[in-house]
Amino acid sequence: MHVATRIVSAAIVRLAALGFGVLVLAVPAAGALPSGTLQIAPRGQGGVIVVNPPGINAETGTPADAVCDQSSGDSSCTRLYDPGTKVTLTPSGLVFAGWSDPDCSGHDPCTVTVGTDPRTVVGTFTPLRLQVLVGQNSSGTSAKVTSTPAGVDCSDDCKTKFPAGTMITLHAVPNGHTFTRWAFGCTPNGMDCTVTLSDDPQPVGVSFDNAQPPGQPATIKVAFQVRKRGNGGGTVSASGGIACPGNCTRQFTFGTSLKLDAHADEGSVFTGWGGVCRQETSCTVPVGPVTAITATFAHDTTPPTAPTALAVTTVSKSSVSIGWSASSDNVGVTGYATYLNGSAVGSTTDVAYTFGNLACATAYEVGVAALDRAGNRSARTAVTATTSPCAAAVVTVAVTRVSVKGLHIAVVLRVSRATRAHVTLTRGGRKVLARAFSLQAGSNTLALTAAPGTYRLTIGVDGASKVVTRTVVVKRK
Numbered sequence: 001m002h003v004a005t006r007i008v009s010a011a012i013v014r015l016a017a018l019g020f021g022v023l024v025l026a027v028p029a030a031g032a033l034p035s036g037t038l039q040i041a042p043r044g045q046g047g048v049i050v051v052n053p054p055g056i057n058a059e060t061g062t063p064a065d066a067v068c069d070q071s072s073g074d075s076s077c078t079r080l081y082d083p084g085t086k087v088t089l090t091p092s093g094l095v096f097a098g099w100s101d102p103d104c105s106g107h108d109p110c111t112v113t114v115g116t117d118p119r120t121v122v123g124t125f126t127p128l129r130l131q132v133l134v135g136q137n138s139s140g141t142s143a144k145v146t147s148t149p150a151g152v153d154c155s156d157d158c159k160t161k162f163p164a165g166t167m168i169t170l171h172a173v174p175n176g177h178t179f180t181r182w183a184f185g186c187t188p189n190g191m192d193c194t195v196t197l198s199d200d201p202q203p204v205g206v207s208f209d210n211a212q213p214p215g216q217p218a219t220i221k222v223a224f225q226v227r228k229r230g231n232g233g234g235t236v237s238a239s240g241g242i243a244c245p246g247n248c249t250r251q252f253t254f255g256t257s258l259k260l261d262a263h264a265d266e267g268s269v270f271t272g273w274g275g276v277c278r279q280e281t282s283c284t285v286p287v288g289p290v291t292a293i294t295a296t297f298a299h300d301t302t303p304p305t306a307p308t309a310l311a312v313t314t315v316s317k318s319s320v321s322i323g324w325s326a327s328s329d330n331v332g333v334t335g336y337a338t339y340l341n342g343s344a345v346g347s348t349t350d351v352a353y354t355f356g357n358l359a360c361a362t363a364y365e366v367g368v369a370a371l372d373r374a375g376n377r378s379a380r381t382a383v384t385a386t387t388s389p390c391a392a393a394v395v396t397v398a399v400t401r402v403s404v405k406g407l408h409i410a411v412v413l414r415v416s417r418a419t420r421a422h423v424t425l426t427r428g429g430r431k432v433l434a435r436a437f438s439l440q441a442g443s444n445t446l447a448l449t450a451a452p453g454t455y456r457l458t459i460g461v462d463g464a465s466k467v468v469t470r471t472v473v474v475k476r477k
Helices: 003-017
Strands: 036-043 048-052 077-081 086-092 095-099 110-113 119-126 128-135 144-148 158-162 167-173 179-184 187-189 192-196 202-208 221-229 234-238 242-244 248-253 257-264 268-272 282-286 292-299 308-315 320-325 333-340 343-348 352-355 363-372 381-386 397-405 408-415 419-427 430-439 442-449 453-461 467-474
Touching: 036 048, 036 086, 036 221, 048 077, 086 119, 110 119, 119 128, 119 221, 128 144, 167 179, 167 202, 192 202, 221 234, 221 242, 234 292, 242 248, 257 268, 257 292, 308 363, 308 381, 320 363, 320 381, 333 352, 343 352, 352 363, 397 453, 397 467, 408 419, 408 453, 408 467, 419 442, 430 442
Parallel strands: 036 119, 128 202, 221 292
Antiparallel strands: 036 077, 048 086, 086 110, 095 119, 128 158, 144 167, 167 192, 179 202, 187 192, 221 248, 234 242, 234 257, 257 282, 268 292, 308 320, 320 352, 333 343, 333 363, 363 381, 397 408, 408 442, 419 430, 419 453, 453 467
16 A cells, blocks of 8 residues: 555544544645645643644655644644645644634634645643753752642652643742752742743753753744734834734744734824733733734724813913813824914924914914824814903194183193093192093093182193193183
8 A cells, every 4th residue: 555545544544533524635746745834733641633634744745644643842743735725623632722823712623724834723732731840969858849739749850730721839848958040931939930831741940959950841843923914004023033014924932932012103003912912012922822913003093182171371462372281192192283263373292382473452263183193183172362452552642722711721632542631730739630531532622620720730641652731820700
């Protein structure tokens, strides 16, 4: 029997034993290997992923087994397909905990499309094994490591099963030895450290005294994909060689903690990581339990909030100054447009503005609206302000006649505009009479009555630059 036929037959037998129907396996012509790569990694002893279609074994170039159960250490299944092939992955065996790819949801079978970039799908089964590696001298009592929740009690290398996703706190117990450090695999906090179980086996190393620290066992390397979505522009960057203006794929060791940063282009906004992280622009993920992430950028169409607490701060005969409380925006306010009687007249990045070259004693509608980087404009906020009164023109004054008839004094006064006159009579330096008169533009007659005597008549006019004085003599008839 041909080697490809034997492999196909073995795959069908294994599928039948697992309760799956018979698959039809297409065998490519010799030497024509497909260019699309799909890495399949069940993690958990006894976990099995059934692959349909099985594809070509990337190591041997021959038809692959339809069952992938290489679930430990640095083992995985790598298959070759023609790009565009849809592959269905079905979990079997232990209790299935979930997929690493956002295109796969829940505990159902997952169908992925193979592309030209390498792709990895990890299926996690529970329980997983936490491997504790202890480096210490052998004399006397042994130092050990315990755990919360309970289960780990290791004075030498050991493996303990926990449900997938369990957060475990490990405690170093020196027992007369000297704790040196946590060598790898967890987040240290003194003689404690924490680890979240996601691989099998997932190693943590610790050392005591001057013993050689344990070495870190090998695990699989996986392809991590960044997928950009949305109608906006932006890039995703991270340490480890990721700088993606679009979709990109990089390879990392399973368990690598990767911090991703999203950078929206001008006029766009970052809207999220597809549920893996919140909408914050930074997201830290463990590679392996997560093998793909979606970053979505959208055109920014959200305007800022309208400015509030708009108030007139100062006015003059030719200007009005206003101030307001800052607006907010989903991306950021870049400035404010200012309006005079409904027309845009200026802009500012401050929360204050002065309108100049205005007419005196005139009411104006002054307003402001906030702007963001995409040019979105908030609703306009406006108030009415009136400039200070105009400066009065100098009044010209002409006394055209002063007459005295008996006890009555008449003054004919011509003024250039409406105003008021203040008239006093003094005798011997003492004021004996004071009167105010409203004047109309043109000729006005001011009438006074006084006792006989000689008086100094003084006429002051509001807005005039000089005071008029005359001497009048009052006699009885």
